[in-house]
Amino acid sequence: MRTAYLECQMGISGDMTLGALIDAGVDVDVIRAGIDSLNLEGVELHVEKIIKGGFAATAVTVKHPKQHAHRHMSDIREILSRSDVITDDQKQLALQIFEAIAGAEAKVHGSTVDKVHFHEVGAIDSIVDIIGAAIGFDLLDVDLICCSSIPTGHGLVHIDHGICPIPAPGTAELLKGIPLQDVPVEFELTTPTGAAIVRVLVDRFGPRPPMTIEQIGYGAGTKTFPQRANLLRLFVGQSVPTKDRETVILLETNLDDTTPEVVGYTRQLLEEAGALDVYTTSIDMKKNRPGVLLSVLCQPLLSDELQDIIFEQTGTLGIRISPLERATLSRSVATVETVYGSIRGKVTRPVGRTEWFQPEFEDCAKAASEHDIPLRDVYRTAQSVFAEHQSTAATHDHDHDHDHDHDHDHDHDHDHDHDHDHDHDHDHDHDHDK
Structure with a gap:
């Protein structure tokens, strides 16, 4: 990445x-x-x-x-x-x-x-x-x-x-x-x-x-x-x-007087505002009332904004705030071209394994609807196309490396040219307000 x-x-x-x-x-x-x-x-x-x-x-x-x-x-x-x-x-x-x-x-x-x-x-x-x-x-x-x-x-x-x-x-x-x-x-x-x-x-x-x-x-x-x-x-x-560690914020509040419609709408607003994850858990509250635990995971920068949404939409009187540390795998965004159209997804590499492609649900659902096929078929096709592309790229890189080594052994001017261009990298510009 x-x-x-x-x-x-x-x-x-x-x-x-x-x-x-x-x-x-x-x-x-x-x-x-x-x-x-x-x-x-x-x-x-x-x-x-x-x-x-x-x-x-x-x-x-x-x-x-x-x-x-x-x-x-x-x-x-x-x-x-x-x-x-x-x-x-x-x-x-x-x-x-x-x-x-x-x-x-x-x-x-x-x-x-x-x-x-x-x-x-x-x-x-x-x-x-x-x-x-x-x-x-x-x-x-x-x-x-x-x-x-x-x-x-x-x-x-x-x-x-x-x-x-x-x-x-x-x-x-x-x-x-x-x-x-x-x-x-x-x-x-x-x-x-x-x-x-x-x-x-x-x-x-x-x-x-x-x-x-x-x-x-x-x-x-x-x-x-x-x-x-x-x-x-x-x-x-x-x-x-690698596994990257970062600090995130967990926002939680107990709700026993909020309708399911309001909880669902609040969840939608939180996700649109950039929450990393929003989920609910059924809980028992005081006076034997059933309630909902609303949990929101977010980056520290968004904590205040998401708190405002929760207070405004649910009417809760308090939100618990907990800093947490989480480990994540590095990821990037990629698009594969399939017989069902372009499918976007996230690419990650679990430690010690090859890259894995996770297609985006929205793209897969749209393709499944347009072609009247099961959703799982689109997922499998997108992942297969990505795997084939990776295999082809790996084969190409292997052949390229072989050719490079062969030429390098016979090109006696290579080191001279590299040193000659070195000074060019230092010709840059500068800016500053303070």
Whole structure:
């Protein structure tokens, strides 16, 4: 599984993220073309290789005229609509990041997403950082994004509303549910833009997963700290199939005065909101009343949102919250072409075994209905096609490896060419907000 890991030992900001992406090999010309297509007058993306804390890194700076505009979500949508170069997926990803910031600001200021206006994040440089990062991650084309715990820094920061303790209210709201770490530096290490990027993009927080590293990118921050390299490091490579451990949240509540229809509707809303699993158990409650135990398993980031759904829909007066650790197998998404049409599914590799394909129920049910055949036949066909493809690929790889070894023994210039191209990998760019 192609995986990206963000190592945020000195926090994260928009320009650091963009710099790390470019340094890891994302095509800066494609990002520039996307930014240029927004028709922002006088705006230029400046990328350079620098030394930060003794390490080579990419620094990104957004050159722009002086401005005093405070923008709303409607302004951001209008800016993105100007481009016929940025893809729909890239625009959607950028909008998700802006909407996360708008939602956090709306909550801390008692406003709404459409009415709240961006301050620092509404500045041109932050807009470019977010849109550039959205383009960059789309081009990176990874299946899984992981991230370390996040340091916020300490002290006070000047924002549009005055002086605030670090993290600023909007940043703190964005970091709810995300594991933090203490780095004893009196500075804003994680900006609202950086917090929004990890909130929207990251699938899993924790140590770097077992992986075969293919690229490493260093994004430099603008601030220089004694004895600490102000860098964001990005690892890109292939995850090693293994049992991954992660922290999840179990939400539970006992219901004895809720109709089955309400329970079913609540379950549907919870699943649509991103719950990992929702299930019910019949229980006996006080005064000999039959009841239902509603259990919801979710990522820590979604805990508050799912609690709100449970309170609003069921009328319960309390929810038990338990952090749990679970082990999961790495998985990816694949599609197989069968005589019944395209069938999507999840691919995983149990430890010590070959890859296994589990078809998606919706695709199989649709195919079974359209072709008037048993559902189990579609499942079996999809798994058979996947197994045949794997067998063919394995045979091809074996033949390819044999040919490669044969040529390698006779090609005496191979080592020279490899060394000659080595320096090219270090020609990257950089970005940073902090």
